[in-house]
Amino acid sequence: MTSTPAGPSPEPALRTSGTAVDEIRRAEAARTLGLLDPSTLQVRAGQWLADGVDSPNVRALARANSETSDGIRLALLAEIAEENGVHFETTAEARALHASSVIAAMATSSNPTLVAMTFSNNYTDEVSSRISRAVGRIFHRR
Numbered sequence: 001m002t003s004t005p006a007g008p009s010p011e012p013a014l015r016t017s018g019t020a021v022d023e024i025r026r027a028e029a030a031r032t033l034g035l036l037d038p039s040t041l042q043v044r045a046g047q048w049l050a051d052g053v054d055s056p057n058v059r060a061l062a063r064a065n066s067e068t069s070d071g072i073r074l075a076l077l078a079e080i081a082e083e084n085g086v087h088f089e090t091t092a093e094a095r096a097l098h099a100s101s102v103i104a105a106m107a108t109s110s111n112p113t114l115v116a117m118t119f120s121n122n123y124t125d126e127v128s129s130r131i132s133r134a135v136g137r138i139f140h141r142r
Contacts, residue, residue, distance in 0.1 A: 017052035021084050024048065026101050028081035031074055032094035038070035041077055048080075055083055 027044065030036035045061035061076040081087040088094040 015047075015051045020048040020051035020053040021086060024053070024077075024081055024084055025086035025097065027077060028086055029088065029094040029097040029101070031077055031081075032088050032091060033098055035098070036074070036077075038073040038077075041073045042068075045076075045080075053080075053084065055080065057083065 023044065027036060027041070041061055042064040045058050045064070048058055049062055057076050057079045061073060061080065064073055064076075078087065088097075
């Protein structure tokens with residue numbers, strides 16, 4: 001442990017390829033449920049590489065740039081999950097993992113209300129976005 005004027009601070013948690021695979025699984029659950037922001041995947045993939053999860057798909061996702069479409073980023077994540085054996089056969093499986101992740105975060109958080117609000121806001125934002133896209137397709141101006 002290192003010391004600070006306020007007292008000891010914990011060392012950063014050791015990250016491993018197992019840590020990365022767990023994160024890939026949670027990201028895949030969120031992707032399956034339509035709750036994942038694809039713009040976060042480039043940074044995540046860079047961390048997965050640093051943690052030892054290396055494949056052409058992880059490298060491609062880590063190199064993604066502003067020109068890379070969200071669809072390509074999400075497809076790469078699906079491939080990465082498949083490569084690592086953490087894809088979901090059903091939406092129910094993804095939902096169960098996502099719910100347990102949220103509950104675990106709430107249980108270990110110093111502010112569980114904030115965790116719940118963040119989850120709720122992310123879900124609401126995604127539903128609103130889907131409705132807006134659907135309305136746009138239905139009432140497409142010509």
